[in-house]
Amino acid sequence: MIIGSIVNGIVIDHIPAGRGMELYKLMKLNELKCEIALIENAKSEKLGKKDILKIGEMLPFDYSILGYVDSRITINFIENGKRVRKEHPSMPEILSDIIKCKNPRCITTTEQELPHKFRLSDRESLSYRCVYCESKAQSN
Amino acid sequence: MRHLIDISDLTRDETNELIETASDIIVNPDNYTNKCSRKKIATLFYEPSTRTRLSFESAMLDLGGSVIGFSSAQYSSVSKGESVADTVRTVSCFADIIAIRHPKEGAALVAAMNSPVPVINAGDGGHNHPTQTLTDLLTIVREKGRLTDLTIGCCGDLKFGRTVHSLITAMARYSGVRFVLISPDELVIPEYLRNGVLKRENIPYVETRSLDESIAELDILYMTRVQKERFFNEADYVRLKDSYILTPDKLAHAKSDMRILHPLPRVNEISTAIDYDPRAAYFRQVRYGKFIRMALILKLLEEAEE
Known part of the structure; x- marks a missing residue:
């Protein structure tokens, strides 16, 4: 399979295999007009298998939320065909409207306009808790 | 603006200050009768409550203030x-x-985020x-004279029982406290409390299924109701609700100065035959609840004025 290199944009590498689409949705990439490629199950020395996202545009985006998916992810910023910066996202302290609280007793289930906010509760176990009801976050 | 949403919003020193103020109110009630004159408390009760709403309202009235609010969502x-x-934005205008x-x-957090009072x-x-929880702490101080060096038994629904969770969190801040956690397997304390409070703070605790075997070592027995409204499944509720009932036979093995606390309402987990035993502190506990709420209202209003 051949997918061309991008000239200006972002390559998100080392996404754990199977989670590329989650990241695609998280970043709302379906709303963009530029070229986007999602490569699933690519070979990886580090991970065995990985997903890769190539986005043909520099996005004004808070990449720290990618740390919620996996802090091993690599974000490569490409300008004029060359990588100008490489970042590993850290775990964000707060996730706002990224995931939804699934506790049926949470106030967010009845107050529809409330933002769904989660706070990093344990860096070691990578767990987040709802700021309102303190339920542990579950993947959407 | 200072609010009270979670017991951990208060430091141990602040909790102790509230207990001291409440104790002073008990001894010198006349000194407090006009402390909140021209002040109003709004009690916004979206679900039924007897003790808590009346306790807040009595507390404000005894401080010389007045009360507005609603006791059911259907009337608002x-x-x-x-x-x-x-x-909350509307009510805070009054x-x-x-x-x-x-x-x-x-x-309550959402309310606090939107309230100027x-x-x-x-x-x-x-x-x-x-x-x-503040009521429980004041009750323990009034009945046992201290918050340290106590063996506290928590019995019944330790999984859904919010009062037990808060009590453990609050008491973990005092030295010499040991917990005996008595519940059926289905209703043991949640993992976050076991790992996040008891183990992290090195608080000694044992988990047991038997009230009979553990009652003799307790200074405090905190009984809880197996609450129907916390279950999704009625069959589970019916199966577990009678698991732990305190009877005169069981109480015969307890220390003579043990105290029984219960957040109330009681269903059948404490036999009414125990109500007049001096160890039964649960109705005195209700009374203490008003005094600690008076102390809390005073503190929050004073801080708001500052």
């Missing part, structure tokens, strides 16, 4: 679909302080009920 604009945020009870977890969480679903 909530029935028209008004949000907690809008209700009241100096708000006590809110709501069936949804986190509702102090908000007290009077219970948000199965989540937090900090003034019950």
Whole structure:
């Protein structure tokens, strides 16, 4: 399979295999007009298998939320065909409207306009808790 | 603006100060009768409550203040679909302080986020009920004379029982406290409490299924109701509700100065034959609840004025 290199944009590498689409949705990439490629199950020395996202545009985006998916992810910023910066996202302290609280007793289930906010509760176990009801976050 | 949403919003020193103020109110009630004159508390109760609402209202009246509010969501604009945020913004135009009870977890925090006056969480679903915990602490001090060096038994629904969770969190801040956690397998304390409080703070504790075998070593027995409204499945509720009932036979093995606490309402987990035993502190506990709420209202209003 051949997918061309991008000239200006972002390559998100080392996404754990199977989670590329989650990241695609998280970043709302379906709303963009530029070229986007999602490569699933690519070979990886580090991970065995990985997903890769190539986005043909520099996005004004808070990449720290990618740390919620996996802090091993690599974000490569490409300008004029060359990588100008490489970042590993850290775990964000707060996730706002990224995931939804699934506790049926949470106030967010009845107050529809409330933002769904989660706070990093344990860096070691990578767990987040709802700021309102303190339920542990579950993947959407 | 200072609010009380979770018991951990108060430091140990602040908790001790509230207990001292409440104790002074008990001894010198006349000194407090006009402390809140011209002040109003709004009690916003979205679900039924006897003790907590009346306790807040009595507390404010005994401080010389007055009371507005509603005792059921059906009698407020909530029935028209008004949000907690809008209700609180409206009510804060009339009241100096708000006590809110709501069936949804986190509702009191949402109220606080939108209120220019102090908000007290009077219970948000199965989540937090900090003034019950303050009541429990005052009761222990009044009945046992201390908050340190106690063996505290918590019995019944330790999984859904929010009062037990808050009590463990609050008592973990005092030295020499040991817990005996008595519950059926289905209703043991949640993992976050076992790992996040007891193990992390090195608090000695044992988990047991038997009230009979553990009652003799307790200084405090904190009984809880197996609450129907916390179950999704009625069959589970029926199966577990009678698991741990305190009877005169069981109590015969307890220390003569042990004290029995219960957040109430009771269903059948404490036999009424025990009610007149001097160890039964649960109705005195209700009375202490008013005094600690008086102390809390005073503190939050004073801080709001500053």
